[in-house]
Structures are given as structure tokens and as C-alpha cells.
Amino acid sequence: MMRKVIAVILLVLLLFFTAHSTGNLHSPPGKPALTSCRSPEKETFTCWWKPGSDGGMPTSHALYYRKESSETVYECPDYHTAGENSCFFNKKDTSIWVNYNITVVATNALGRAFSDPVEIDVVYIVKPNPPEKVTVTVMEDKGWPFLRVSWEPPHKADTRSGWITLIYELRVKLEEDNDWEMHLAGQQKMFNIFSLRSGGKYLVEVRCKPDHGFWSEWSSTSYIKVPDYFHREKSAWILITVFSAFTFLILVWLLHMNRHNLKHCILPPVPGPKIKGFDKQLLKNGKSNEICSALVMPDFPPTASSNDDDLLVEYLEVYIPGEQELVLEESKDLHHGCLKSESSTSDSDSGRGSCDSHTLLTDKCGEAKEERRQTDQGCSQIRTEAQRRPKDALTYAHGDVVSSNMSSGRVKTWPSVFSPLPRYSPSPLDQQSSLQMAKQHSLSTSSYLTQPGHSAKEALGQSYRDFCLSGKQPHLLTPQTLVSRKLQAHSDVNISSIGLKRAPAGLRSPALRTTEYVEVQRVNNEDMVLLQPVVSGCGRMEGCFQVPQGEVYSKVKGVDSDNVLLLQREGMEEDRCPCVDQETNEGTGNCHTLNTVSNTRKPSACIYTAMPVEDEMAPIVNGYVDSANMCTLHTC
């Protein structure tokens, strides 16, 4: 109860005091401030002010001004024309190029307040009225519409006499747009607007500015609607669209028709390896041994019945003198190889033509010597050395088998010891020699066969592989041993049946000195070399066989330090080139690697130092060349 009373009393007192306070608080007026003064035509001007707080009492304001050259204070002549809190200076009271010092005073019962004085010069505060009589019309220029906007200066501004110079600006926008497009028109009173949207509704406004003054307000908006020229515009677009669609369809159809050609053009097929009988897959997966063996085709060499045209042409020159017998062989694949040195495998090469001449052989011999170095993985070079076996009448054919790395082109032809080999019905001696040759050939070919990765290999038959294998000797250090071993290996082949011991004697017979070229027709499956006499004479071969008829070659001059068999033509001082070095390389497994003999210095056929024939005759008398006696011989 008491609380209620106290609350009521407090409330009443509060109300009383608030009512009292508002009523009693009076103060002098707040300081007014002149906001702006403007002259629309440089002839009159108006000043506006903002009054301060009135202090709770009626406050009056007065404007006083003073011109620059006098101290006389004048009061504003007109407070009403320009509205509230304004002072309007008419023409009479306005002077230009004269500074006005203007002050506003607020007065109420309690005091006065003075505003800050403002110095103005009328010419600097010119802000004209907006342009008047803005008209917008649609006009046409060659079928395309445009807007012509025209206006007049504000009527108060005297531009005719040049008192005021006005420049104009207009702005245009479509009704639905938000942004205006501004155009400065300079002093002209007319403007054209192009690039209109057909059927659009435009808004146009204009404003003006004196040369040194403020921009006016924008004039009232003018609306204009552009008529439709829709059809003309659209028909053209329709035509263009149809035409381009048509062209596009044609292009697509052309591309579709030629997609295969295009595909070949853009993505040409990648050529694959074209090795006959070569198994790509094996190459990718297999080891080198397998690849090498894969290159060996089972039915190589082709049988007579099937591959007459692919016969390997081999030249066998067999000479069976009394002492020696040197068989030089050149396997067909040698020719093949050297022929193939530059090009890929030529399967259809008969071989005969390319290797058909002794000149060719000589050239190849030269080449082979050059490239001998380069070959590291040719077929094994079988270096056979003619060995002297006083006891064993076996004749060795020593010759350098050109590595079957035919890429080296090392075909060495030997000035072989020619034996008067008749046809395939040889005397026992001949037979032996032929067999020797066959053996040699097989040796050589087998060596070739075992070379991995040679294209020539693929022509070699599987049968030779056995020879190779059998012939493979781990680290045959001495050619002598090599040869002996090889010979022993081959002894199983038909040779054993031959009375070899008779060979030397037979070989030595001078009656057999007549030389004849024989051509190895082929090597049959039984590892027999089939020989054919060659009719054609040979051309000039430098260093190699030059075999005019009647001359005897295949006299082994000796074996040089590199285990190269040097042959010479009997009676001649110069030797021919031997050229095939063979070394067995146990590292390659079944295959033998060719040893490139350093013969590059003598690109031509091997030139041997002349050796007295007579001196050599003795050791060679048996047809065997002992490597120990080869000191004077040069390598090819």
C-alpha cells in the first residue's frame, strides 16, 4: 500500500518536472549556416541558409551583406521570392566581378547568432535552369530510324548576346534499362541518336552548363517509341541462319563420307616390323637366346624341290694341291648378309645374282674388311686355320668366315685354293675336298647360324644349328685347337668315310693344279655342299680372288698373328686376303661372335707382304699352315 503511494507520487513529480523543463528551457538561437548561393543567369542570385536551433523561442533570421569595395552593410532585399530561409538578390542588387560578404544572423528573444561569413563572386556560382522545350522525334535515314532531340536554352539565360555561353548534355536510355547513355552536345541545340532497337521505348533528358559554372538539373523526361522495323532485320538473320546451317550440314556429311581417309590422314597407321618369320611377340617377351633361336627357321635351307630360286649361291673354290687344301667358302648367307647390310631382309633374293661374281666377292671382301670392326655380334666367325698336320692328312680349310652379321657386309672371299673340282662326281680326293668344303661350309654356316639377331640367320637351317652347337667350343684359344675340334665335330659327317689321309697326297699333285671355280649350289640337309662348276670368269678383284683360269690359288701363305689365314696365288707374291677370323665366344652361348679383325687399314683386299713362295712352300707343302709359322704374314 505504501509502495503504491510512493510510486504514484514519484510519477506525478516526474511528469511535472518534465513538463516544466521543456517549457522553461530557452536559449539564444543556434548558429545558422549559409548552405549555398546560386545565380541562374549571371544577373541575379539567391542564397539559402540553414537555421540552427531556435532555442525554444521564435527566432528570426536576417541576411546582411557587404560589397567588397565599401563598408556599407545591406540587408537582404527579398526573403520570399526564393522560398523559406533564402535571400533573393535581384538584378539591381547584383553586381558581378564583385565580392559579396554575406552573413546570416539568427535572432530570438534571448540573443543573436551570427553565421560564418561567406565570400562569393556571382560569376563563379552560376547554375542555369534546365533546357526547355525538349523535343524528340523519330526520323529515318536510308531505312534506318534515328532519334532527333532538340531543345532550347533556359529562357532566363541570355545566350544570344553572349552573356552566357552554355554547353549541353543529354542522356538516353531504354525504358527497361538502368543505365543511361550520355552524349555531350557542345553548344548545339540539336542531337541525333542512332543504333536504336526497333520497337523500343526511349527516355531522353537534357541538361546544360555555363562555360565556367555548374551543371543544371536534368530536364523533364521525354518519351519516344521507335517503330518496328523488325521484319527487315529478322529476315536477314533467318536467311543467314539457314544458309550457314545448310553449309554446316554439307560439311558434316562430307566429313562422314571421308572419315576413313581422314582417319588415315590424321592418325597414320604405325608400321610394324616386317621380318619374315619373325615373331614380334617373342621379341617383346623373350630373351636374346630365344630370339636368336626364333630366327632360325626349321626348314632352312630350302630344299631343292621347293626353293629353286632361292638357292644360296656359294662359291666354293677348292683347290686340292698336294699339300694343302684350302677351302674357301662363302656361304650364301654371307653374300646375303653383306648384301643385306644396308637393306632389310630380302627374302626373295635369289642371291645368285648378287653374289655371282668374283668381283663382287672381292668388293665385298674389301668392304667386309672395313666393317669387320663394327660387327660384334655377327655370326660367329669360324676361324679355321689350316693346320699342318703331318700326321693327319686332314686338310683344313682355313678361311675367315665372314660373320653372318651381314650388316657388316663382310664377305670375304678367299683366293681359294682351287681344286679342279669336277661335278658332283668327284674323285675321292675331290670328294674329300668337297666334303671338306662342305664341312667348312657347314662350319661357317653353322657359325652363322648361331649368331643371334641376324637376319641372315633365319635362312639357315636348323640342322646347322647342331653344328654350331657341336662346334661350340668353350674358349678355344688356339685356332689350331679350334680347327681340330671342329674338324672332329664334323668328322661325324660324311668326312669320316673319306679317306682323308689320302687327301694331302692327292692334293699335292700338281696335276691338280688347274683351278676351277666351283659354285656351291646349296647345302643340303645332310650338310653336304653341293658344288657346281662356275663357268663365268671373274673380273678383276683386287686383292681377292682374281682368278683367271689356270691360276692356282689357295696357297696358304701363312697365318698371321691374328690367326688369319693368308692365301696366295701360287707363283705370285702377293697374297690374297684371307679374311675371316673366327673366334668362338663362349659368352654367347650357342652362338659365336664374329671377331672383327683389324683390317680397316686395308680396305682393299688384304695385302700381304710378299713372301717368298718358296719359303712357304715347305711348311705349306702339306697344305697345312701352322700358326706358329705365320709370323711373317699380315692380316688382312
Added chain:
Amino acid sequence: MAHSRGTNGSKLFTIVLYMVAACSSIPISDLLDRASQGSDKLHSLSTTLTQDLDSHFPSTGRVIMPRPSMCHTSSLQTPNDKEQALQVSESDLLSLARSLLQAWEDPLVALSTSANTLPHPAQGAIFNKIQELQEHSKSLGDGLNVLSGKMGPGAQTISSLPYMGGNEIGQDRISQLINFNFLLSCFRRDSHKIDSFLKILRCRAAKMLPEMC
């Protein structure tokens, strides 16, 4: 022979004379238009300069700045409103313009000198603008000289309004700035007068081209 040569020579002379007369007579309206553009540029430059200076002007300086009536050109009687201005003859208007322009030749040199060492943040820009002012003033003066030759003898008279300030415009920083500002304000007004007079003249001369005015 001599007679024909003589007639040929006189004909040639006449032709040359006509050509020279035709080529040399540029219409006054064009000349005035060109002069108005020059004076407009001059005033715009001075306005920009004043604004540059005011941006960093010490507020105290405004109070003690000398009154514009103390400009050295205030002795020249110029019209104070439109009626008075429109009553002045063309030659008088041109004479007034030329006198005013002439009066500012020396003060501009003083302004340029002092602008070199003016203690103001925008000193470099101010100095450049002063240089421009001098160039424009000179070219306008030349143009007005040409004009005066075509507008009668009244245009030839130039009132002398000597500048007594010398090249020193102040001892200390504040006085330097104040005097610089004062001089510039005087120049601003005078350039506006010149511009106004020339534009009145332009409109008067272009009676055939109402769109000019």
C-alpha cells in the same frame, strides 16, 4: 614587245594582289572564336590552380587575405553587370581585354619565380601550370593584337596597369602563400573578364550564325 610585257606584268600583279587579299582576310568571327577558346582555356587553368592551392591552404590565411579591391588591375573600369557590359562598344571591349592581359605579363613572371620555391605540397604541379598560363597568355595577346588591327583605332589603346609587387611575394612561408593565393585570385577574376568580353564580341560578330551564341 614591251607593251605586251607590261600588260602581262600588271595582270599578274593584280592577280597576286587579289590572292593575297583573299588569303589574308580571315573573318573576324573566326578570329574571335579562336581568341575566345584561348581565353576560356586561360581561365580554366587559373581555376584549377586556385583549387590546387586551396587544398592545402592554411585556414588562417583566409582571414587576413587582402581584399580583391587591392588587385593592381582594380583601377581599370570594367562593367559590373550585364547591361553595362552590353553597352560597351566592341573596340572598347577589346581594349579592355588587351589591357587586362597586358597587365598580367609581369605578375605572371613573379608568380613563376616564386612558384619554384613555394612551400606547398603541390609545388611542382603549380609551377607547371604557371608556365602554361604564361604561354597561353602570350599567344592570346598575340591574337588580340591581330584582332585589334581589324577593329578600329579604339581597340588599339591599352591602359597601363603596372604591377608594383616586384618578384618577391613574401618573406616567410605564410606570407608567401597568402600573397601567391591573392595574386592568383586577382588573375582568376581578370581572366574571367577577358573571357566574357571576348565571348560577347564573338556573338556580336557572328550575326549570321545564330547557333554560335
